[in-house]
Amino acid sequence: MSKSYELFIGPNHPGIPGNFSLKIELEGDTVISAKGDPGYLHRAFEKAMEGRYYIQNLALIPRICVPEPDINEAAYAMAVEDLMGVEIPERAKYIRTIVLELARAANYTFWMGGFAGTLGLYTLAQWSFGDRDYALDLFAEICGARVYHMYIWPGGVRRDLPPGWEDKLLGYVKYMKERLIDYDNIFFKNVMFKYRTKGIAVVTKEQAIEWGATGPILKAAGVAQDVRKDDPYAAYEYLDFEIPTLTDGDSWSRAMIRRWELENSLNIIEQAVKKMPKKGPVWEKMPNPLKWYVPEGETYAKVESARGEHGFYMVSDGTGKPYRVAVRGASHTHMFTIAEKVLIGQRLADVSHILVSLDVCPPEIDR
Amino acid sequence: MMDIVDKIKGIEGVKVTVQRENRIFVDVSEDKVISTLYNMKLIGFHQLSVQNVIDRIKDNKFEIFYVLYSREYKINAIVRTWIDRENPVIKTADKIYPSAHTWEREISEMFGIKVDGNEDSGKPFILENWKDLPPMRKDFDSVKYSSEHFVFRHSEGENE
Amino acid sequence: MNIKEYEKGSFLKPLTSVKYLFKKPHTLRYPKETKPVADRFRGLHINDVDKCIGCGNCRDICPCAAITMEKASKIGRPIEIDKKGANPVRPKIDYGRCSFCALCVEMCPTGSLKMSKDLIYTSPDAEAFAWVPLEEQGREPGFIQDNEITPLMLEAQEMEELEPEVRKRSFEEMILGFSEEQARKEAMRCLGCGICMQGCPAHMKIPEYIQAIFDGDHKKSVKYMLEDNVLPGICGRICTHRCQDDCVYQYRGAPIHIMWLKRYATDQLEDYKDVNIEKMPATGKKVAIIGGGPSGLSAAYHLSTMGHSVTIFEQKNRAGGALATGIPLYRLPIYELDKEIGNIESMGVEIKTNVKVGEDVKFEDLLKEFDAVYIGIGLSYGRSINLKGEEHPDVVQAIDFLRQVKVEGRRDITKHVIVIGGGNVAMDVARTVARLQEINYQSKDTTVETVSLEDWDIMPASQEEIDGALEEGVIFNPAWGPNQVIFNEDGSIKGLEVKKVKYVFDENHRFNPAFYEDQKKIIYGDYIIESVGQMYNFSFIPKELMEQLKFTPRRKVWVDEYGETSIPGVFAGGDIVETSKGDAISAIANGHRAAIGIDRFLHGKSRRG
């Protein structure tokens, strides 16, 4: 009879994607049960938002998800616009699309580094973190901050694009496309990557649907579900793109989906820049922030984040502050419903890369 | 769209409101929630996006909502129900939607709602050593709690 | 993407990365190398404290409660403290809170607050992270505000008024008032900073009543108004709105129409029965008020809410003072006056009209009969400029002319009228004349001209009045001073000889006009109305008491901070005291102040016993 033992991973652990901990039970080096322990990043966003004016929440929302803050801004803005019945200007829609896709691309680049890191292939980490930095500099030029942009706000976007920014953006897209070949060579076509990830942590199509997976996990299992296609927001309905799917549902497929989506994002950016109206308003005038009373009602606004469906359920009671905002982060389901089940039967050495492969983002779980 | 609405209307005891294209509100009484959710899943709402609570303190009720999604019809349906604020108890939906399990853990911690059938209900989840009112309730004052438990660095400016 | 190729995997492909061995690294060797910071970077703040008005809007919008207002004495450099429309405080930012969202910059009404490109600051001292941002700190501006995209609502609602051709035909009220939607939109603009309250002589609770208008609660709104201003509906029409001159929106857009919002709210109420200040129990004390003008009415209202019994002695046939006799009907309809004076009467104030103190009732008797006396007689007599030829019957005083038109129903006028003066009263006269000429002659072959010492830039009349007068066809002769009246051979007036003004104010900024004696012209007209100011008449006060009454160097009645004159128990207010700026709202304000003083006096708390 072999004896099982318990192991705590995190919150201080290099294999944990953020401040999060995991209690796993092992037999030998095989996981027999796993239990997540969140709350290390709990900042009480939902409570804090109830106490602030609609515009003041602009400072809070990007902080819900650190690697990709713009989805929060977009979903929040869409929820407020929906309650107020505001239609945003055409150019703003395209700018939002560009910003969201750039953020998605930056997030996948960042994710690749982390993922390669957990597999011990640090070169890609060095490259991709460095390349993401150029995207952050692009963000700084449109809105003045590298990480927390606070650029998308209800009614449109906060400033028009600075002159010459589109060219810089297209330059970055071109650069990234060239770099992707190198990324492929060093990582995605690397046999080491294949051996470490093929057949690991399989989420089948049935399981993915049953467990409520969204985003790359679902796509890797063969279901083409994407908010950008199913319920188009911003300018996605005018753009031409495909939802990539694979069938295996293992760690390898998920990584490939993200690699694919990155390329997709770069293509969408190119298209959007080409199709965007060159002039025009970028913001629909909103009321004085201190007297910004949003009509009573409830709404659910969702966007596609790098991890899956990201949504804001917003309730207004007709005053200047939201009555209740509930945030749906894709990681919430991915961590507890999926990772806890998928980890069972895996090797200890794979635990950290499985967590990254499911792209668990703790700030979005804890909020 | 309309045939789905008709199908949902066929479920016993529901009140259906179509808010806009692709969004339906389904209001049910407390005792019919689980059967409604079950029927909704049969109709094709396979995914639970979010389940959470709104504290309607004026009506002395908790509003529980389940945002469901159907890929097939591309419709969000929001199932809502209301329970009393005193000794609140709901039944678990994790047999129908496994992801409800975690949302219910969060609800039970943040609102102090007991979830029947969920073995993790009532156990600490996000918070640790929490002794005050469940924090997401409207009668919990976060600013007051912060100033009682933490010390602010004093800034000397005048705040009229 | 060809997935097959990836599925195969390769041992050799990773080796292609060797080529990077021979490439220059892209590492930025900070601090040896730096990269340019984005133009819109949101870094540490910069504030032009001279431009800043300390309104506190940055503090109100800050989501992190990072901004507090520091006293001007502590900001580390001298600033102009008594700047008009400004608080002597400046924002201090706590970088232990700031989230660099730049909402404060977006909301800054003056544009003084900016964010810099600098965000590199480290210190071992946790207390060293809060300071008052200054321009001298030498940071380069980054994120600044944009008038195109700003959360502030810079544009004001347009007020509808009658077209000049239409309004000239009658004395109908020309400003039409806000609709509900307009009022709500205008009220929505208010930031609630309260800078305007300092500008208002009565210090009305402007942010509160605008908020109530925004919430649609007109009763609450008027309740706030009545606390400081007993004639809100009248002020909503004819006020000099100093509050609007201070409104923080003036720097980047149009000030809020505070006055018209006030009018909107009062117009929504039939009467103020439910919103009056609660009356305190009767004290049995009696107060006499001489003069039923705005200051007297204000004092009477507040005294009666304090429980005293009040009697107003008014020499004309209706109360209201200049409001009743001077202000033309097209600006202030008579029903509005009746509504608000009626409200004051409903509080138990007795108004005795057609009683002239000094003739019908002796001032000494009032002093004996009443516990306190308030003098609010105003400046009810026209001032003459000793113009050569002004004794002619066709040279009249503005105040008499306006009274004749408004109260006595005078409608006749000659075809060519000259108005001397450049103040608001002169505008009232000129525009009244324009209406009379339209009524009598359909403006055919008629003229109305004004002559003023002041040039356009220093003309005392408000811009709206000047614009209105111009629209109605009034001809201006600015920077001309009247010399003498020229007569025809038959004794009727031919015109007014005027001379060019060199300057109005001398180098000490004192009123001391000088003229070019060689530059003269004649303005032709057959009727001259003098509108160069008014004066008081204290003949009702007996000589021995008059000697006790102290005056200020500017020939106004001296009063202490509670409105008490040098005669104990005698209070004064309105235009006869120095704190008044010659408008209704100042009179209302010092009437209120005197009411508080009288209440103190009656409770035995007077400073001089």
Add this chain to the structure above:
Amino acid sequence: MEKMTEEQVKSIANMLRKRSLWMIHYCTGCGAMELPPTMTSRYDMERFGLAPYVTSRQADILLITGYLNVKTLRRVITVYEQMLDPKYVIGFGSCTLNGGVYWDSYAVIKQLDRYIPADLYIAGCMPRPEAVISAFRHLMELIDSGKADGYKRYKRNLAYYKENQRKVLG
């Protein structure tokens, strides 16, 4: 004579210490987002002899990257106490100073230096990589001059820190 040499030894030790600092790999908050660019090819903090390290016992610097949840605070204190002397703490951004944007949150502590001593703070929310590098260089100066003595203060005022910790952790 002996005392002199001891001082000299100390200053030589400080000089050497500042050139080889290991930073514990613990992302306590969102400020950690700017660390990967700082650590990797773009800004490359290894130029200064700084590198991330995985275990607390071998690390020299503890970065409190932003807000500190009460639940995390308990772990941070453990980590800090596990670290060996000399050890240094850097507070990242607004949140460690006065609560930052979470000033009204029931879950986040407001002042880091009431619970563990901080040697240096960086302004910003979040600080740019340049600011992070500046902070590391500033910390090196402080170590060199012997002013970074947070670990000594912690020992000296242990009762004060423990009392504060007990108050929030319960």
